[in-house]
Amino acid sequence: xxxxxxxxxxPYNAEPPLARLRAAFRTAAEDFYVRSHGxxxxxxxxxxxxxxxxxxxxxxLSLDDLRARFPVVTVTATLQCAGNxxxxxxxxxxxxxxxxxxxxxxxxxxxxxRLADVLRAAGAGEGGVNRDGSRDGSPxxxxxxxxxxxxxxxxxxxxxxxxxxxxxLAPETVLAWAMNGAPLLPEHGFPLRAVVxxxxxxxxxxxxxxxxxxxxxxxxxxxxxxYRLYPxxxxxxxxxxxxxxxxxxxxLNSAICEPARGAVLRPGPARLRGYAVCGDRPVARVxxxxxxxxxxxxxxxxxxAPHAWTFWSADLDLPAGACELAVRAxxxxxxxxxxxxxxxxxxxxxLNTAWHRVAVRVEA
Amino acid sequence: xxxxxxxxxxPYNAEPPLARLRAAFRTAAEDFYVRSHGxxxxxxxxxxxxxxxxxxxxxxLSLDDLRARFPVVTVTATLQCAGNxxxxxxxxxxxxxxxxxxxxxxxxxxxxxRLADVLRAAGAGEGGVNRDGSRDGSPxxxxxxxxxxxxxxxxxxxxxxxxxxxxxLAPETVLAWAMNGAPLLPEHGFPLRAVVxxxxxxxxxxxxxxxxxxxxxxxxxxxxxxYRLYPxxxxxxxxxxxxxxxxxxxxLNSAICEPARGAVLRPGPARLRGYAVCGDRPVARVxxxxxxxxxxxxxxxxxxAPHAWTFWSADLDLPAGACELAVRAxxxxxxxxxxxxxxxxxxxxxLNTAWHRVAVRVEA
Numbered sequence: 001x002x003x004x005x006x007x008x009x010x011p012y013n014a015e016p017p018l019a020r021l022r023a024a025f026r027t028a029a030e031d032f033y034v035r036s037h038g039x040x041x042x043x044x045x046x047x048x049x050x051x052x053x054x055x056x057x058x059x060x061l062s063l064d065d066l067r068a069r070f071p072v073v074t075v076t077a078t079l080q081c082a083g084n085x086x087x088x089x090x091x092x093x094x095x096x097x098x099x100x101x102x103x104x105x106x107x108x109x110x111x112x113x114r115l116a117d118v119l120r121a122a123g124a125g126e127g128g129v130n131r132d133g134s135r136d137g138s139p140x141x142x143x144x145x146x147x148x149x150x151x152x153x154x155x156x157x158x159x160x161x162x163x164x165x166x167x168x169l170a171p172e173t174v175l176a177w178a179m180n181g182a183p184l185l186p187e188h189g190f191p192l193r194a195v196v197x198x199x200x201x202x203x204x205x206x207x208x209x210x211x212x213x214x215x216x217x218x219x220x221x222x223x224x225x226x227y228r229l230y231p232x233x234x235x236x237x238x239x240x241x242x243x244x245x246x247x248x249x250x251x252l253n254s255a256i257c258e259p260a261r262g263a264v265l266r267p268g269p270a271r272l273r274g275y276a277v278c279g280d281r282p283v284a285r286v287x288x289x290x291x292x293x294x295x296x297x298x299x300x301x302x303x304x305a306p307h308a309w310t311f312w313s314a315d316l317d318l319p320a321g322a323c324e325l326a327v328r329a330x331x332x333x334x335x336x337x338x339x340x341x342x343x344x345x346x347x348x349x350x351l352n353t354a355w356h357r358v359a360v361r362v363e364a
Numbered sequence: 365x366x367x368x369x370x371x372x373x374x375p376y377n378a379e380p381p382l383a384r385l386r387a388a389f390r391t392a393a394e395d396f397y398v399r400s401h402g403x404x405x406x407x408x409x410x411x412x413x414x415x416x417x418x419x420x421x422x423x424x425l426s427l428d429d430l431r432a433r434f435p436v437v438t439v440t441a442t443l444q445c446a447g448n449x450x451x452x453x454x455x456x457x458x459x460x461x462x463x464x465x466x467x468x469x470x471x472x473x474x475x476x477x478r479l480a481d482v483l484r485a486a487g488a489g490e491g492g493v494n495r496d497g498s499r500d501g502s503p504x505x506x507x508x509x510x511x512x513x514x515x516x517x518x519x520x521x522x523x524x525x526x527x528x529x530x531x532x533l534a535p536e537t538v539l540a541w542a543m544n545g546a547p548l549l550p551e552h553g554f555p556l557r558a559v560v561x562x563x564x565x566x567x568x569x570x571x572x573x574x575x576x577x578x579x580x581x582x583x584x585x586x587x588x589x590x591y592r593l594y595p596x597x598x599x600x601x602x603x604x605x606x607x608x609x610x611x612x613x614x615x616l617n618s619a620i621c622e623p624a625r626g627a628v629l630r631p632g633p634a635r636l637r638g639y640a641v642c643g644d645r646p647v648a649r650v651x652x653x654x655x656x657x658x659x660x661x662x663x664x665x666x667x668x669a670p671h672a673w674t675f676w677s678a679d680l681d682l683p684a685g686a687c688e689l690a691v692r693a694x695x696x697x698x699x700x701x702x703x704x705x706x707x708x709x710x711x712x713x714x715l716n717t718a719w720h721r722v723a724v725r726v727e728a
Contacts, residue, residue, distance in 0.1 A: 229698050231651065231662055245648050251699035279697050280645075284609050287595065293707075298595055328707075333643050334593050334715040335615035338702050343657075343692075351698040 003030055007098035011036035011153055012187060015103035022257035022273050025302070025311060026076070027106035029179050034187045035081050035104065037159055037222070041149040041207050045191040050175070051210040056123020063177055063191055069121065070113035075174050077197035077307040078277055079204055080105040082227055082247045085255065085356065086349035092341050095349030096236075102255035102356060105277065107308045110195040112176035115211070116169040119144065124165070124213045144168035145218040146194055149207040152222065160220030163196055163203050163248065165213065172197045172307050175208065197307035198279035200247045202227045217246075229350050236348050247350060250279035252337055254286060254312075254329040255356045263360045269315045272299070274356075276310045276329035283310040285330040290316040292324035293339060293355060299327075318362045325358040367394055371462035375400035375517055376551060379467030386621035386637050389666070389675060390440070391470035393543050398551045399445050399468065401523055401586070405513040405571050409555040414539070415574040420487020427541055427555055433485065434477035439538050441561035441671040442641055443568055444469040446591055446611045449619065449720065450713035456705050459713030460600075466619035466720060469641065471672045474559040476540035479575070480533040483508065488529070488577045508532035509582040510558055513571040516586065524584030527560055527567050527612065529577065536561045536671050539572065561671035562643035564611045566591045581610075593714050600712050611714060614643035616701055618650060618676075618693040619720045627724045633679045636663070638720075640674045640693035647674040649694040654680040656688035657703060657719060663691075682726045689722040 004014035015033040023031075049060040061069070081104035089095050124144075141164075148159040167173060176195045177184060184190040189206025196203045202222065217223055228244025230236045236244065254276035259265060270290075276283040283304075287296035299314035316325075328337045338344055341354040368378035379397040387395075409427060416423040425433070445468035453459050488508075505528075512523040531537060540559045541548060548554040553570025560567045566586065581587055592608025594600045600608065618640035623629060634654075640647040647668075651660035663678035680689075692701045702708055705718040 229694075231649070232660065245694070245696070245698060247698060249645075249697040251695075251697045281613075285595070296596065330593075330609070331615075332609070333613040333615045334609060334611060335699060335717065336702055336708065338700055339707055340703070343703055344700065353699065 011038055013098050015100055018103055018257035019260060021103050026108055026180055029185050029188060032106040032188060033081065033104045035201060037152040038150040040186050043149060043191055043207060048191050050192060050208060052118055052122040053212045054119050054122025054124035055213055059122050066113050070117040073114055073174060074109050074111045075172050075197060075307060076109050076305040077195055078105060078107040078309045079201045080250055080277065082200040082202055082350045085352040089341050089345050089349045089352050092345040095347060097349050108179045109181065110174055110176035111178035112174045114171060115173045115175055118175060119168060119213060140165050143214055143217050145212045145214055146205045146208060147210040148205045149209045155221050159205055159222060160218045161203050161205055161223045162218035167196060198249055200250055203248060230346050230348065232345050251351055251353050252278040252329055252331045252335060253353050254327045256325055256327050256358045259360050261358050265360055265362045267320060267362055267364055270318050271313060271315055272325060273313045274327055276312060278331045281331040281333055283329050284332045286312040287328050288314045288316065289326040290318050290323055293326045320362045320364065323360050323362060325360060326355045328355045375402055377462050379464060382467055382621035383624060385467050390472055390544055393549050393552060396470040396552060397445065397468045399565060401516040402514040404550050407513060407555055407571060412555050414556060414572060416482055416486040417576045418483050418486025418488035419577055423486050430477050434481040437478055437538060438473050438475045439536050439561060439671060440473050440669040441559055442469060442471040442673045443565045444614055444641060446564040446566055446714045449716035453705050453709050453713045453716050456709040459711060461713050472543045473545065474538055474540035475542035476538045478535060479537045479539055482539060483532060483577060504529050507578055507581050509576045509578055510569045510572060511574040512569045513573045519585050523569055523586060524582045525567050525569055525587045526582035531560060562613055564591065564614055567612060594710050594712065596709055615715055615717050616642040616693055616695045616699060617717050618691045620689055620691050620722045623724050625722050629724055629726045631684060631726055631728055634682050635677060635679055636689060637677045638691055640676060642695045645695040645697055647693050648696045650676040651692050652678045652680065653690040654682050654687055657690045684726045684728065687724050687726060689724060690719045692719045
């Protein structure tokens, strides 16, 4: 844990320095950001049972049961906190929550079983099949609620969220016991967590206790009230939750990981490296600027994976003196990021998609 | 056609005034923008046959064949030109192509048959099934090429484009003979057109002649070279097409339809009305500003349809004098539009997603 920048000890919240984050496409577990809402629960893996209520007979599945009853799959996926890059919003106005830099994100191979397989075994049926077993073509609007073993400090209740059934049945959504080929570390959800690629990290609960198919979203405060994108003119404190958008799928974003802010560079070509990411569309292009966004050149994109970030690099000739580097990405639908944090500021500091800017100096 | 603002007579290109566009959720055929690349082909509906090559025996289907052999479906969908709102990019630097305002968009009920059903009848098989009939889980990377009866003025060749097979098999993709319950007007593709919801209008060819399942995208210049989003520093004239992104799915966008630019308003609450649209994600929020984007209030959203635009309205108290109205939308992933046309300018003037700004005056 000493490798991380620690925002809080209890709950434990920490992120890696950006150069370390950019070191490998698959983030080492020890370098992977940690977002907690309570204390680390101690769970005996041998006695562990996942409770599943899908409409048929309830299940209580050990880790061995999961391995034996369902195909084991590995999904390479990026997880990202909804508050990633919140720190930069403080330049506009105060925000609540930890001031994450651009490191509240990471990518790993997640090994486990498909949630869809477990839900089917529990009687949840196919998406589009009605609760009475009929199929009339109407979308299945049920939800899958997760409850975890950790107790949220703010409420004293277990951590709980939900996702739409359609996303729960998607092939990329898994219950994982391993990260990059090794058992989950305690802070990453040992012995079992959900991994919901493309969605905000909050929807991928750790220390998973129970999975329930139900007619409505979870009524847990984490789901019902937190993690919503409110308009800038709404104070979320006491506001009706309906005024905020539920944060599920994550928007297009990008960051410069190297050089670091405040770096002093030698004259000559400077190598910039970073990531771009989008919840459900491919990243199609990344532009970098050495003059604060007045001119742009295209970065080189490295081969990625469907549910993972895209690594990029670029070489820029920078003039001597102070420079503002910037990055922006474009997705496959031709969407690009807004320029300024003013345009996306919100009191809870979620989804900062403004161009990532890094001030450096070039000195001979 | 007298109802439209005409950008060109041959080929015929025209769009409706924005107040008329906003008059109805389903755009009247006479108010629907027209984008042509050649002359209007005259087609005898009785003799018409659609040629389909899907891998099995080739088909030649009359309109009666289509009606008799496949389920008839109606899809409510918005079509939009990739150059919609191009006119506003001219304030940054010159662009090629017609200076569309925000009216190169429209929504209709499209009645016809699912392209998927026709392709299956032609032996194209399911997505994910390999050409040898095996299924190894790899994505099906084939394409569906369309060729039309019109001759493109610039090249002398028939109009031709293609879409990925997966999109061709999607339930919303149809071959339509009717628009809002009436046969297609000649300028909208009589007797049969493709409608590919969420994609740029260029991929929904009119006067459809042939449909072919093939290993590669169409080599027609419309597909191979045109309708690409090039970076601002690339001159598309003579550039390698690979430097531009193929424009398929359309990005988040929005426009103020009323009041019109230059309108003189009375003091007191002003009613703003417009649309927001996104290719493949729901529009989640629309903000309007009476002060050029310094402050925002939320617009009311009207009920829409999955593949159609979202209508919105808002009431603003405007001060006397000159005002700049602005609109921006947010999609369900928390993505929003860039503020300035400088950020999205490209020589061909595609995908102007900058905030739509409308200057008005308030006078007592």
